[in-house]
Each structure stands twice: as C-alpha cells, then as structure tokens.
Amino acid sequence: MAKRKFRIAVRKFAPFESALEKLWNAFVEEYKIDVAVEMVAFELHDLYYQTITQNGLKDGYWDIAHLNTDWILDAVNKHAVADLNPLIADNSPDNYPDGWHNSLLKLQQINGGTYGLPFHDGPECLIYRKDLFEDEAEQEHFKNVYGYDLQVPKTWKQFSDIARFFNRPDKNLYGCVFANYPDGHNMVFDFCLQLWTRGGSLLDDKSQIQIHHKTAVNALDFYRKMVNDEKACHPGSRNFGSVGAGMAFAKGEAALAINWFGFASMCEVIAESKIKGKVNIAELPAEAGGQTASLNVYWLYTIGKGSEYQDLAYKFLRFATRASSDKLLTQEGGIGCRKSTWADEEVNAEIPFYHQLAQMHENARTLPQIKNWPQIAELIDQMVLQAVITDIPSTVLLKKTQFKIQELL
Known part of the structure; x- marks a missing residue:
C-alpha cells in the first residue's frame, strides 16, 4: 500500500504559500x-478548526502546521503538538x-517543552507614507489647517488629524486603514494597543483578565470613533482582515496603517505594490499616562503530536528555519525570524527599515498566555465589533464582556 501524503496546514497568505512551496521543493x-x-x-478560523478543534494535529492528519502564539498553549493543553526538545537535543x-x-523563543516554551520553531514575525507598528509626509506642499497646507507641523503622529489626536488631512476619496486615497473583519485577532490586537498606549492593562493586580475600567472605555471610545470616521478611514476596513488591510495600503490606498511590520516590508517586495520606496515605520502614538x-504575536x-512522519517533519523544520530559508x-514577502536576516545587507538594501526589527522587539509586549485565551479573544473581538457597528455605550459592552469572561474562566 502506498504511503499517505505528507500534509502541511498553511496560514493562507500568498508569500507564505510561495515560500513554503519553494522550500519544500529545495528540501x-x-x-x-x-x-x-x-x-x-x-x-485563521479554518486553520484553528482544522488543526486544533478537529484534532487534526493530535490525530496525525496534519504533520506540520503553522500555528500562532495565541494558540500554542491551547494546542499543548489539547495534546495537539509534539514537544521538539528530544529532537533538538x-x-x-x-x-x-x-x-x-x-522574544521569539519564549511563548512556545511551555512546562519545560518546546512546541514550535519561529516561522514568521513582525510586531505591530505604525506604517506610513513617507512621501506624503515629506512633501513640502503637504507640509505647508497641513500647518495652515491644523496649526502645527506635519510629522509622524505622537498622539492619537495627531493620528486622527493626519488621517483626516490625507483622506481624499476622489483620488482613492484614505487617511488610514484598519482590519475590522471579526476573526478573533485583529480587533483584539487593536483594542489591546489602544489600551496599553493609554497606560491601561488587560490584567488586574491578581493577573486576572479585567477590562471593565475607565481606561478601557476611553480606548474603545476612540477606536470605534476612528474606524467609523468616513472622513478619515478606508471604507473597506469593515471587511478587511490584516492581509486585506495590508494589500490596500500596498496599493497606495491609505496614508497611515496600524498593522504588522510584515505589511510594511511587503510594500517593498511584492509585484502588486504601488508604493515601493515610499514607506516607513514608526512607533505607535500614545496618550498622557x-x-x-507594540505587540509581539x-x-x-x-x-x-500524532504524525507518523515526525522525524521527516523535524528534518524539514531544520531546513526551513536555516539562515538561507x-x-x-x-x-x-514574509518576515524572517533570524537575527542574520534582520541585519542582512541585501535585505536592508531592498527594505531600508528592516534592521529596525531588533529594536522593535525590545519594546514589544505579548498577550497573556492563559487557559482559554482563544475563547476570551473571541469575546473581546465580538465586543469591539459591536462597538463598531452599534451605538451601545462602551462601558456597557465592556461590562457585559467582562461578565462573559468571568463565566468562561
């Protein structure tokens, strides 16, 4: 009887798919x-469902899978993934x-085991059109309108002003673009970033999830106002995941974006990009207090765990994570995880801001690695979605969601 195929579950994203195909062929x-x-x-939803919910990794249907660090504790607790320590040894x-x-080695270290090797990285950052910011006519016009110099925004008020300034629907240019598709990820990350940059936290002093407080209300109020501002935000944001938002930015449809570093990098390497050489990154704005x-996922x-090809799978992982791979x-168009790639002269010649990854990781935060986090993230995701599409007060949404989280835990 012929052996079954070696199966790999891939996160749907063209650069991942093309890179993996090339790597397998070379392997x-x-x-x-x-x-x-x-x-x-x-x-995202289907990947989690196929690999973890349906026990695809546990039962050995999938030999290798792309999993993000939001899911890895859940995968370990469900005995879905193999501990690589014996193979690494x-x-x-x-x-x-x-x-x-x-920062790329910690989250997969659970209970003394190692449950994955870094594949793709790129913390959240502010991505902006440097050509627009450096244009002298734009600078003069902005100062005449707002009374201060046009520069990379340091506060969320400045972010809002600049987004409104560059919003020009007649030219298919919008002030900013977000990823508001409810996939349990992007809006959760956006909420966390709004919370953190206002001095807030997801956790109370007992390290329990606590999101019903004043800073969270301020964070959610600003976010829902920003993404619903028709004079500032890309109209496609409601239906964009992070990939869709990244592609819209690469096509020159927005002046500002809060997204993964990888989507800034993508602007410099993919054929569809219309803004090669016109992009830069910066730290996110913040408010008083x-x-x-940044967020590192x-x-x-x-x-x-159930793969009959574990030795072959690990052999491929070693190949796929070496410096050239x-x-x-x-x-x-993905983001390599090795320090050697971050410092590579050829890579930095093509993507001039690539070396900044090292510094970004020094300031990046992570989500709490706690039981049921994927389910908690779904609740927060639905809360933010309700904020975006309804008029229910933020404090009510936060209170209801906090109650659901406490029930879950």
Missing part, C-alpha cells in the same frame, strides 16, 4: 525525499537558540 531536491506532499492554505537547528531574539507599545512551525521567506 526534496537536497535530501532526495520521495514523499508526496499536500499543502492546504486556510484562513539530537540535532538542533543551525545556531539555535542564539540565532533568534529571545501611557507610552508607545508570531507564527510557528509545529509538528503534529529565513531570508527566502523575507524575499517572498
């Missing part, structure tokens, strides 16, 4: 592997762990 050629492969790309990846920043913040290569992912 097969180098090691003379004679196993048919099946790669299937999934959107026998044959560690090249320059492991020193080849990676410590808060400070700028990253993607992992994981191996199915990490660089290839970056050149395809």
Whole structure:
C-alpha cells in the first residue's frame, strides 16, 4: 500500500504559500525525499478548526502546521503538538537558540517543552507614507489647517488629524486603514494597543483578565470613533482582515496603517505594490499616562503530536528555519525570524527599515498566555465589533464582556 501524503496546514497568505512551496521543493531536491506532499492554505478560523478543534494535529492528519502564539498553549493543553526538545537535543537547528531574539523563543516554551520553531514575525507598528509626509506642499497646507507641523503622529489626536488631512476619496486615497473583519485577532490586537498606549492593562493586580475600567472605555471610545470616521478611514476596513488591510495600503490606498511590520516590508517586495520606496515605520502614538507599545504575536512551525512522519517533519523544520530559508521567506514577502536576516545587507538594501526589527522587539509586549485565551479573544473581538457597528455605550459592552469572561474562566 502506498504511503499517505505528507500534509502541511498553511496560514493562507500568498508569500507564505510561495515560500513554503519553494522550500519544500529545495528540501526534496537536497535530501532526495520521495514523499508526496499536500499543502492546504486556510484562513485563521479554518486553520484553528482544522488543526486544533478537529484534532487534526493530535490525530496525525496534519504533520506540520503553522500555528500562532495565541494558540500554542491551547494546542499543548489539547495534546495537539509534539514537544521538539528530544529532537533538538539530537540535532538542533543551525545556531539555535542564539540565532533568534529571545522574544521569539519564549511563548512556545511551555512546562519545560518546546512546541514550535519561529516561522514568521513582525510586531505591530505604525506604517506610513513617507512621501506624503515629506512633501513640502503637504507640509505647508497641513500647518495652515491644523496649526502645527506635519510629522509622524505622537498622539492619537495627531493620528486622527493626519488621517483626516490625507483622506481624499476622489483620488482613492484614505487617511488610514484598519482590519475590522471579526476573526478573533485583529480587533483584539487593536483594542489591546489602544489600551496599553493609554497606560491601561488587560490584567488586574491578581493577573486576572479585567477590562471593565475607565481606561478601557476611553480606548474603545476612540477606536470605534476612528474606524467609523468616513472622513478619515478606508471604507473597506469593515471587511478587511490584516492581509486585506495590508494589500490596500500596498496599493497606495491609505496614508497611515496600524498593522504588522510584515505589511510594511511587503510594500517593498511584492509585484502588486504601488508604493515601493515610499514607506516607513514608526512607533505607535500614545496618550498622557501611557507610552508607545507594540505587540509581539508570531507564527510557528509545529509538528503534529500524532504524525507518523515526525522525524521527516523535524528534518524539514531544520531546513526551513536555516539562515538561507529565513531570508527566502523575507524575499517572498514574509518576515524572517533570524537575527542574520534582520541585519542582512541585501535585505536592508531592498527594505531600508528592516534592521529596525531588533529594536522593535525590545519594546514589544505579548498577550497573556492563559487557559482559554482563544475563547476570551473571541469575546473581546465580538465586543469591539459591536462597538463598531452599534451605538451601545462602551462601558456597557465592556461590562457585559467582562461578565462573559468571568463565566468562561
């Protein structure tokens, strides 16, 4: 009987898919592997459902899967993913762990085990059109209208002013773009960033989730006003996930975006980009009492607990995470995780701000790694969605969501 195919569950995103295909082909050629492969790309909800909810990794249907660090504790608790420590001990990846920043090694370390290797990275940041900001005519006009110099926004009020200033629907240019599709991720991240940059926290002094407080109300009030501002925000935001928002920005349809570093990088490498050489990144704005913040959520290569191909899967993971492979992912439009890629001269010649990744990781925060986080994130996601599409007061939405979280826990 013929062996079954080697199966990889992929996060649906063209650069991931193209990079993985190239890496597998190179892997097969180098090691003379004679196993048919099946790669299937999934959107976020479907990827979680196929790999974790449906026990696809636990039962061995999937040999390798892209999982993000929001899910990894849940995957470990459900016995879905293999502990890589024994494999690493026998044959560690090249320059492991020193080849990676410590911030990309912590979240997959659970109860003494290692449950994945870094695949794709890129903390949240402010992405902006530097050509618009550097235009002298725009600078003069902005100062005449708002009474202060046009510069990268340091406060959320400045962010709002600048978004309104550059909002020009007749030219298919909008002030800002967000990802408001309810996928349990993007709006949760946006809410956290609004909260943190106002000095707030998701956790109380007992490290329990607590979002019903004044700073959270202010954060949600600003966010719902911003994304519903027809004179500032891209009208497609309601239906955009992070990929859609990133593509809209790359096509030159927005002046500002709050998104993953990878979407700034993508503007410099993909054929669809209309703004190559016109992009830069910066820290997020903040308000009094808060400070700028970034969010570090990253993607992992994981191996199915039930895979009959674990040795082959790990052999591929070692291949796919070596320096040349990490660089290839970056050149395809993803974000490599190795320090060597961040500092690579060729990469930085093509993406001039790429070296800033190292500094961004010094200030990046992470989401709480607690039981039921994916379910809590869904509740927060639905709360933010209700804020965006209804007039229910923010304090009511936060109170109801806090009650649901406490019931869940």
